[in-house]
Amino acid sequence: MIRRAIALAWLRVRREKGRTILGVAGITAIGALLFDMLLLGNGLLVSFRERLDRSGFDVRVIASESAVIAGPPIERVTAKTAILRRAPSIAAVQRVRLGSADVEGVQAAHHVTVAGVDPDALVPWSMIDGTFPSVGGPPAAIVINRNMSRVFHLMVGSRLVLEGRCGAALHPLPLQAQVSGIAAFQNDATDALTAASSYAAVAALCGESDSDRADMLLIRSNAAAGGADAAAAAARAALPDLHVLTNEQIVERFSRIEFSYFRQLSSVLTAVTLFFGLLLVAVLLTVSVNQQLGEMAALRALGLSRGRVMAGVLCESALLIGIGGTAAIPIGGMLSIWLDHILRSLPGIPADARFFVFTARALAIHAALLVAGAVLAALYPMRLVAVLPIAETLRREVVS
Amino acid sequence: MRRLSFVIPALVTAWSTLGSSSSPALLPDALVSRQLFEREHLSVGETVELSRSASGGAAKHFRIAGVYEPTPDPMRFAQERLELRVHLPDAEGLAASGPPGVPVTGINVQLRDAADAAGFASDVERRLPGVTARSTSASDDRVATFTVLDRFHLAIAIVTLLGSGAFLLALMVMLVDERRETVATLRLIGLTRARLVTQILIEGALIAGAGAAFGIVFAAAAEPAFNRFFQWRYDTALVFVRVTPAIAIRSVAFAVPVGLAASAVAGWTVLRRRTLLQVGR
Numbered sequence: 037m038i039r040r041a042i043a044l045a046w047l048r049v050r051r052e053k054g055r056t057i058l059g060v061a062g063i064t065a066i067g068a069l070l071f072d073m074l075l076l077g078n079g080l081l082v083s084f085r086e087r088l089d090r091s092g093f094d095v096r097v098i099a100s101e102s103a104v105i106a107g108p109p110i111e112r113v114t115a116k117t118a119i120l121r122r123a124p125s126i127a128a129v130q131r132v133r134l135g136s137a138d139v140e141g142v143q144a145a146h147h148v149t150v151a152g153v154d155p156d157a158l159v160p161w162s163m164i165d166g167t168f169p170s171v172g173g174p175p176a177a178i179v180i181n182r183n184m185s186r187v188f189h190l191m192v193g194s195r196l197v198l199e200g201r202c203g204a205a206l207h208p209l210p211l212q213a214q215v216s217g218i219a220a221f222q223n224d225a226t227d228a229l230t231a232a233s234s235y236a237a238v239a240a241l242c243g244e245s246d247s248d249r250a251d252m253l254l255i256r257s258n259a260a261a262g263g264a265d266a267a268a269a270a271a272r273a274a275l276p277d278l279h280v281l282t283n284e285q286i287v288e289r290f291s292r293i294e295f296s297y298f299r300q301l302s303s304v305l306t307a308v309t310l311f312f313g314l315l316l317v318a319v320l321l322t323v324s325v326n327q328q329l330g331e332m333a334a335l336r337a338l339g340l341s342r343g344r345v346m347a348g349v350l351c352e353s354a355l356l357i358g359i360g361g362t363a364a365i366p367i368g369g370m371l372s373i374w375l376d377h378i379l380r381s382l383p384g385i386p387a388d389a390r391f392f393v394f395t396a397r398a399l400a401i402h403a404a405l406l407v408a409g410a411v412l413a414a415l416y417p418m419r420l421v422a423v424l425p426i427a428e429t430l431r432r433e434v435v436s
Numbered sequence: 437m438r439r440l441s442f443v444i445p446a447l448v449t450a451w452s453t454l455g456s457s458s459s460p461a462l463l464p465d466a467l468v469s470r471q472l473f474e475r476e477h478l479s480v481g482e483t484v485e486l487s488r489s490a491s492g493g494a495a496k497h498f499r500i501a502g503v504y505e506p507t508p509d510p511m512r513f514a515q516e517r518l519e520l521r522v523h524l525p526d527a528e529g530l531a532a533s534g535p536p537g538v539p540v541t542g543i544n545v546q547l548r549d550a551a552d553a554a555g556f557a558s559d560v561e562r563r564l565p566g567v568t569a570r571s572t573s574a575s576d577d578r579v580a581t582f583t584v585l586d587r588f589h590l591a592i593a594i595v596t597l598l599g600s601g602a603f604l605l606a607l608m609v610m611l612v613d614e615r616r617e618t619v620a621t622l623r624l625i626g627l628t629r630a631r632l633v634t635q636i637l638i639e640g641a642l643i644a645g646a647g648a649a650f651g652i653v654f655a656a657a658a659e660p661a662f663n664r665f666f667q668w669r670y671d672t673a674l675v676f677v678r679v680t681p682a683i684a685i686r687s688v689a690f691a692v693p694v695g696l697a698a699s700a701v702a703g704w705t706v707l708r709r710r711t712l713l714q715v716g717r
Contacts, residue, residue, distance in 0.1 A: 054609060054705070055606045055609055055610055058602050058603070058605050058606035058609065059602075059603070059606045061602040062599050062600070062601075062602035062603035062606065063599075064599075065595055065596075065598045065599030065602060066596070066599040066600075068595065069592065069595045069596060069599065147568075201568070295514075296514050296669075296670075297513070297514055300666070300669065305592065309596075312596070312599075312600070313599075316600070316603040319603075319607065320603065320606060320607065320610075323607065323610050323611070324610065327610065327613075327614060371595065374591065375588065375591055375592075378584060378587050378588045378591055379584065379588055381580075381584050382580070382581055382584045382585075383580045383581055
């Protein structure tokens with residue numbers, strides 16, 4: 037019976053090619069938007085998670101509750117780093133001190149963000165060219181990102197002077213530096229000017245050579261000794277004054293607070309798009325059925341069961357939404373590239389962040405919503421066909 | 437007595453215009469943001485301990501003098517506004533009691549002539565290396581952020597318009613097709629194609645105009661509910677949706693031409709056929 041119902045629906049759809057094409061085009065556009073909103077719902081989080089995992093560190097220690105570095109620095113960091121390194125669940129620890137600076141003699145739109153790290157520990161960036169030597173200058177060895185290379189015309193081996201714009205000192209001494217490599221830094225915005233050097237060099241840049249503080253500790257857990265959770269527990273036990281967050285917890289916090297706007301927007305637009313699409317398909321089917329009541333009554337009079345005619349309407353709805361919904365996936369994919377391009381021009385967004393990320397889950401939800409939409413949109417036209425008075429409809433058809 | 441630990445940047449929003457505490461015998465006053473007040477179940481007059489360090493070391497006592505609603509900030513609406521304000525000398529004292537750091541992170545300056553802002557900012561930067569000065573009217577990331585969001589919303593609106601335009605066209609074709617015989621009869625009694633097309637266009641414009649008007653009324657009616665939901669969700673006084681005359685005009689300017697175009701195409705599909713064929717002759 038289902039095959040026959042599909043065949044009947046297919047005949048009806050083919051007979052009205054023009055309106056079918058227009059209906060499918062509408063469903064494709066709405067479906068593409070729906071698909072994109074589903075990609076947007078989780079895209080930023082998936083992308084954020086990927087970037088956190090790519091850094092090689094799975095636990096972060098900071099001095100405040102904030103998931104971003106906004107709080108006070110971690111004091112006596114050398115001793116704290118040594119304590120953490122002794123924990124069996126911790127494979128590596130890196131301290132990060134952030135400062136900012138200007139390049140002497142060059143005016144730029146932003147200050148340069150300079151990260152100070154231990155050169156002999158695992159570093160949170162990927163080298164593109166050159167190296168990051170474990171023994172520093174003078175001049176201090178620094179790695180820079182591509183933007184710095186382009187804006188200041190620097191390459192491996194170039195020398196520069198950095199003027200610190202950090203720390204309590206008003207006039208820190210300029211830092212003589214030499215570019216030892218070009219690197220890709222995690223979380224770099226598209227226009228960010230970022231550099232990294234040794235911890236000591238950045239402390240000197242900020243005029244605080246005698247201080248022992250960092251903005252963040254990065255921990256790589258030992259997978260064989262319990263992974264990130266065990267490493268986080270060890271860090272919490274060793275440093276109860278500080279706040280310890282695993283990548284999982286950071287993602288969870290960002291999904292709840294920082295990224296929630298796009299999730300809410302995605303939920304609202306998904307609901308509106310679905311309702312809108314449902315309404316339009318239902319109207320289209322209802323008008324179509326109303327125009328063909330005479331034919332329906334004739335088919336019923338010829339012996340087609342009520343169930344079969346109703347199934348035909350349901351199949352017509354499924355065909356329209358199925359074809360449009362399937363076409364919506366590649367169209368939505370292309371549309372998401374455009375929308376992603378727009379959103380990635382937001383200031384401060386990391387260059388490799390993506391707002392729209394394809395996941396199997398998004399595809400499954402898209403399919404489930406379309407199936408539900410096809411059924412709901414067909415309900416009212418199916419009812420029209422079910423309660424159709426055969427004799428009266430045929431008589432009216434003949435008289436008219 | 438409660439112990440609250442805050443990062444110093446929050447304290448530096450301390451207002452300096454009110455001067456220091458009225459009497460050394462009394463505890464210094466603090467104003468608490470409504471969000472913090474509610475989350476910590478504080479009460480006015482209560483004494484709290486504030487400390488710069490997470491361990492609560494070197495804490496100082498403050499008396500809660502009142503509650504304030506933070507100025508809504510669209511750049512920070514997703515963040516909890518857990519803030520408090522103290523007099524500047526008290527904030528400096530609190531900073532001095534903790535680990536060494538920079539007690540003041542920003543100074544607001546009112547110039548006699550606002551037109552001098554750019555020159556003043558560059559002068560300050562030249563005289564005080566390490567200090568960043570910028571005019572409040574200078575373009576910043578906020579403008580860029582909302583420009584991008586506006587572009588994103590416009591892109592979504594365009595896609596929605598394309599989808600609804602296709603549906604409208606399909607519906608108009610069906611509706612006009614239904615009246616095929618009536619149209620043929622009107623042609624036979626002498627009405628010109630131009631007159632019939634004009635009639636269909638007027639009908640399309642009326643439908644599109646009525647639809648757009650309904651959409652604007654619906655959006656205006658839904659505005660309070662939408663705002664209340666998001667204000668509740670983000671615990672903010674920020675207004676998220678506002679149907680302005682400019683937006684209403686813009687939506688009508690988009691909707692009516694789409695309706696007219698759909699009517700024109702639908703009318704053309706009927707009127708291009710031969711009249712006698714349409715009446716079955």
